[in-house]
Amino acid sequence: MKEKILVIQTAFLGDCVLTLPMIQKLKDKFPDSEITILCIPATKELFGHSAFIDYVIEYDKKGGQKSFGSFIKLLKVIRERGFTRIYSPHRSLRSALIVFFSKAASTTGFDTSDFSFIYKTVVKYNKDKHEVARNLDLIGFDTSDEKWKVFPKIDIPDITGSKIKKMMSELGNPQLAVIAPGSVWNTKIYPEDHFKKVINYLVEKKYLVALIGGKNDEQICRRIEEQFDSGVKSYAGLLSIVESVALLKKSRLLISNDSAPTHLGMIAEIPVLTIYCSTVPEFGFYPYNSKSRFVSLEGLKCKPCGIHGHAKCPIKTFECAFDLSPDIVMASVEKLMASLEK
Numbered sequence: 123m124k125e126k127i128l129v130i131q132t133a134f135l136g137d138c139v140l141t142l143p144m145i146q147k148l149k150d151k152f153p154d155s156e157i158t159i160l161c162i163p164a165t166k167e168l169f170g171h172s173a174f175i176d177y178v179i180e181y182d183k184k185g186g187q188k189s190f191g192s193f194i195k196l197l198k199v200i201r202e203r204g205f206t207r208i209y210s211p212h213r214s215l216r217s218a219l220i221v222f223f224s225k226a227a228s229t230t231g232f233d234t235s236d237f238s239f240i241y242k243t244v245v246k247y248n249k250d251k252h253e254v255a256r257n258l259d260l261i262g263f264d265t266s267d268e269k270w271k272v273f274p275k276i277d278i279p280d281i282t283g284s285k286i287k288k289m290m291s292e293l294g295n296p297q298l299a300v301i302a303p304g305s306v307w308n309t310k311i312y313p314e315d316h317f318k319k320v321i322n323y324l325v326e327k328k329y330l331v332a333l334i335g336g337k338n339d340e341q342i343c344r345r346i347e348e349q350f351d352s353g354v355k356s357y358a359g360l361l362s363i364v365e366s367v368a369l370l371k372k373s374r375l376l377i378s379n380d381s382a383p384t385h386l387g388m389i390a391e392i393p394v395l396t397i398y399c400s401t402v403p404e405f406g407f408y409p410y411n412s413k414s415r416f417v418s419l420e421g422l423k424c425k426p427c428g429i430h431g432h433a434k435c436p437i438k439t440f441e442c443a444f445d446l447s448p449d450i451v452m453a454s455v456e457k458l459m460a461s462l463e464k
Contacts, residue, residue, distance in 0.1 A: 125155040126203065128226070130210040130217045131165075132181055134306065135363070136382035136407065137253070138165040139389065141211050142172060142274035144257040148209070149174040151261060158203065160220070167363045171276040183216070197223045210235065211257050213247075230260055252406045271410055274389045278368050286368040293355075296330035300373040302383035303346060304339030304358070307431025309400035310379045312443055312451075314342065318349055319448035320377065320455070325353035332357055332373070334366050334383060375459065377451070380431075384409050393458055397451060399443040400435070402426045413462060417454045419446040 127148065131141045138161060149157060158177040159169045166180050181187055181196055193216070200220060207228040210217045213235035221229045222240045231241035238244050245260050255270035263269075290298070301321060305311050321331050333343040335358040343358035361369060363386070370376055370383075370390035377395045378384045387394035387409060394409040398418035401407075402425065408416050419425070425442045427435075435442075 123206070125152045125207055126205045127152065127155050127157045128160060128200065128203070128205040128208045128224070129157065130160045130208065130212050130220060132160060132162050132183055132212050132214075132217070134382065135165055135168065136385045137211070138168055139274050139382065139385035140253045140407070141257055142168075142174075142276070142389075143254050143272035144209070144211065144261055144263075145172065146174050146275060147258060147263050147272060148261050151263075152207075158205070160200070165363075168276065171278070171364050173275070173277055196220070200224050209260055210241070211260060232256075232260070249406070252408070252410060254410065256406065273391065273411065274385070276364065276367065276389055278364055278371075282362075282364050282368050286365060286372060289369075290372055293330060297328060298332060298369075298373045299324050299329040300332045300334055300370055300376045300383075302334050302339075302376065302378040302381065304335040304342050305379045305381040305431065306338070307381075307400075308433050309427065309435055309440065309443075310381060310431040311342075312379055312397045312399060312446070313440075314346060316443070316446070316448045316451070318346060320451050321346065321350070321354060323448075323452050323455075325350065329353070329374075330355065332369060334358060334361065334369065375455070377455070380407060387414070393462060395451070395454055395458055397446070399440075399446070400425060400427050400431050401429065405429055413458075415454060415458050417446065417451055419450075 131138055156176045159175050160179045160181055161169055163180055163182050166178055169175050169178050201224055205226045208221050208226045210231045213232055215236035218237035218240045229241045230243040232247040233244050234247040255265040258265050258270055303317050324331050331354045333356040335343055337359045340359040343356035347354050347356040367386050367389050370392055375393050376387040380396055380398050380401045384394055384396045393413040396409050396416040403416050419442050422442055424437055
């Protein structure tokens with residue numbers, strides 16, 4: 123009998139990118155299976171471009187489907203699909219309830235999930251591992267040594283590749299560096315004035331600096347772009363997820379906060395320098411290809427102040443960001459680029 127598998131991942135974009143390696147190996151494990159992903163509208167595009175996913179169920183849990191009635195309808199849809207296996211990297215109570223009412227024969231979740239007793243198989247969420255490795259643990263994949271370093275993949279349509287190629291051609295096919303200066307969480311955002319100095323350093327080295335991000339990042343990217351007469355162009359809010367990956371593939375380097383673009387850089391297989399302000403790489407969300415590095419200010423008693431970040435610095439100093447000087451970031455860029463030339 124063909125396995126009908128549901129993966130529940132209704133988190134933000136970055137978490138969804140880090141779920142792709144698990145799905146890829148799940149398809150290897152069950153090659154004849156039918157894999158469905160349950161996700162939010164913002165990540166439907168990402169999952170829709172994975173060759174390993176057969177169906178996408180969109181769940182607008184904070185918008186048009188946030189009512190209890192909509193949740194009941196969703197439970198009915200999932201139950202009617204007759205899933206034989208469910209894997210839930212997402213650890214919320216809502217995800218556990220979906221699993222419970224699905225009546226699937228095999229269900230797997232983490233021991234840190236809300237209502238973890240609902241899952242028929244419970245897997246340890248190992249905080250010492252990378253998130254990719256943790257998700258692979260969920261499906262019983264061997265994550266010893268370097269085996270866990272499975273890179274996320276999406277298909278980039280020819281029309282998308284051609285659009286980005288034309289865009290770069292119209293700019294004279296410049297040497298490109300990409301910077302993602304925004305984040306959902308304010309205490310993850312490296313200060314604008316610091317970013318400007320890093321960007322100026324790149325412009326002086328004859329890079330065209332492309333700024334990327336979603337609609338919520340348009341203002342910060344526009345403010346930064348307006349500080350430069352040339353050499354900086356904002357694409358925030360103008361590119362889709364897949365178009366952003368296509369642009370990254372044209373870049374020599376991505377500099378990003380601890381946010382989703384770091385993980386898009388793993389799809390693009392390019393060098394990434396991730397800047398950690400209030401969070402730390404030990405949480406398991408660092409860039410993991412051999413070309414990439416991260417930079418973080420050590421020795422602060424207040425750091426980390428939370429796994430996700432905050433709207434404001436809890437102690438109102440934000441020294442984890444302000445004291446991480448642009449000189450430190452620029453030196454890290456120099457080292458990263460020098461290592462690639464060896």
